[in-house]
Amino acid sequence: LIELRDVRKIYRIGDIEIRALDGVSLEIHEGEYIAIIGPSGSGKSTLMHVLGCLDRVTEGHVRIDDVDVSRAGSDRLARTRNEKIGFVFQSFNLLPRLNVLENVELPLVYSGIGKSERRRRALEAVAAVGLSDRTGNRPNQLSGGQCQRVAIARALVNRPRIILADEPTGALDSRTGRAIMDLFRELSQRGHTVALVTHDANVASEAARQIVLRDGKIV
Amino acid sequence: LIELRDVRKIYRIGDIEIRALDGVSLEIHEGEYIAIIGPSGSGKSTLMHVLGCLDRVTEGHVRIDDVDVSRAGSDRLARTRNEKIGFVFQSFNLLPRLNVLENVELPLVYSGIGKSERRRRALEAVAAVGLSDRTGNRPNQLSGGQCQRVAIARALVNRPRIILADEPTGALDSRTGRAIMDLFRELSQRGHTVALVTHDANVASEAARQIVLRDGKIV
Ligand SMILES: Nc1ncnc2c1ncn2[C@@H]1O[C@H](COP(=O)(O)OP(=O)(O)OP(=O)(O)O)[C@@H](O)[C@H]1O
Numbered sequence A, B: 001l002i003e004l005r006d007v008r009k010i011y012r013i014g015d016i017e018i019r020a021l022d023g024v025s026l027e028i029h030e031g032e033y034i035a036i037i038g039p040s041g042s043g044k045s046t047l048m049h050v051l052g053c054l055d056r057v058t059e060g061h062v063r064i065d066d067v068d069v070s071r072a073g074s075d076r077l078a079r080t081r082n083e084k085i086g087f088v089f090q091s092f093n094l095l096p097r098l099n100v101l102e103n104v105e106l107p108l109v110y111s112g113i114g115k116s117e118r119r120r121r122a123l124e125a126v127a128a129v130g131l132s133d134r135t136g137n138r139p140n141q142l143s144g145g146q147c148q149r150v151a152i153a154r155a156l157v158n159r160p161r162i163i164l165a166d167e168p169t170g171a172l173d174s175r176t177g178r179a180i181m182d183l184f185r186e187l188s189q190r191g192h193t194v195a196l197v198t199h200d201a202n203v204a205s206e207a208a209r210q211i212v213l214r215d216g217k218i219v
């Protein structure tokens, strides 16, 4: 389903070169559940952005569902993302002027879903993360873990085939985190492809397969 | 050193009332090392903001070093904060247009420390969190865990008597997190007062005392 070949992501700042990804090749098959682990700064978020068509690679090839996204135009990229991928960002990236429900509805707006169906689906997603009583609040009125859960609800609302979550339980206590992991497990059992970045060994052990990154390479 | 009596922090949104803190009384003595734990949304960050003179309480009393900060003017509050307290925010709050070194120097600028002494101390703090090779970068050029470490360096650069850290290892792998916990342990051993919010049981067990929050109350 997702294939990376010899992928490099290199940042140049002045004459300094930072190799965020340094020759990564990877295959993720439909329905797989993988965990990506590794030290701070090893390239995990960068890898997730590449998998999620959010960042272009400097070198190498990226195929998603047989589409070569490393050569695709930005419109094509955006459509692929919206139709197939749900992304939970490490720092949530909620829109500060929209309330919880509006934030969660956003992927459905891009998909052209009608107003009442959007509302229905968004309420369902918000309920799944335990925030039904906070739908009218904006992100600055929420705790860190509540923001994280809104980001998760938004990523899942379109029922995407591919779910990419960058440290989805980082701001959650063990019980709330457990509920979220049950959610991912259920989605995986229903055939969704799930890739999680995590520092939590318990979370990593839920996946069928672990990928370890170090200095931009898979070890 | 820090005393809270019957503290309430109540947000009113329309006719809805959210009791972020709902009658909290607490004493933290000089040199103590405490961990604050509890579910997402239970009031931990709110409690930290009150302890750190960053938020005013709705009801109750807050004393820091015998100063009644619940009645103090905002200048007095700011001075107390700058002189006595180092704060690591749950979402880091780095200034996006400043580089790592400039971000870390900020508390020293407020203290009126001279340029070369600021630089020296900031470099020391950055080295302590393992980021000496990234001093020229801005926050958007750093990974989540790198940003967290910059926030920690900034909080410690003034060698404050009171260190308040809201989930300081949330974005860190276990090895980098271990190095940060060693840093806090060393500061505690040297007499600094340390209060950490954490979801990590390992981190909580490092403290001499654990405080558990639930629905804005200490249980
Ligand atoms: N500005 C605000 N307006 C309204 N409610 C708020 C505001 N700030 C915080 N709250 C609410 O106060 C409660 C406590 O928030 P707080 O951030 O202290 O929780 P927390 O224990 O730190 O949670 P987490 O573990 O998720 O970070 C939450 O229900 C939160 O939504």
Ligand SMILES: Nc1ncnc2c1ncn2[C@@H]1O[C@H](COP(=O)(O)OP(=O)(O)OP(=O)(O)O)[C@@H](O)[C@H]1O
Residues within 6 Å of the ligand: A011, A013, A018, A019, A020, A038, A039, A040, A041, A042, A043, A044, A045, A046, A047, A090, B140, B141, B142, B143, B144, B145, B146, B171, B172, B173
């Ligand atoms: N825009 C950028 N410019 C320069 N360097 C960057 C940029 N974005 C990321 N980097 C660097 O690329 C490397 C990998 O970053 P990445 O965010 O993928 O790490 P990570 O494994 O997710 O780390 P963490 O666990 O701390 O979140 C880091 O050294 C980071 O500083």
Ligand SMILES: [Mg+2]
Residues within 6 Å of the ligand: A044, A045, A046, A090, A166, B143, B144, B145
């Ligand atoms: Mg990351």
Ligand SMILES: [Mg+2]
Residues within 6 Å of the ligand: A143, A144, A145, B044, B045, B046, B090, B166
């Ligand atoms: Mg919090």
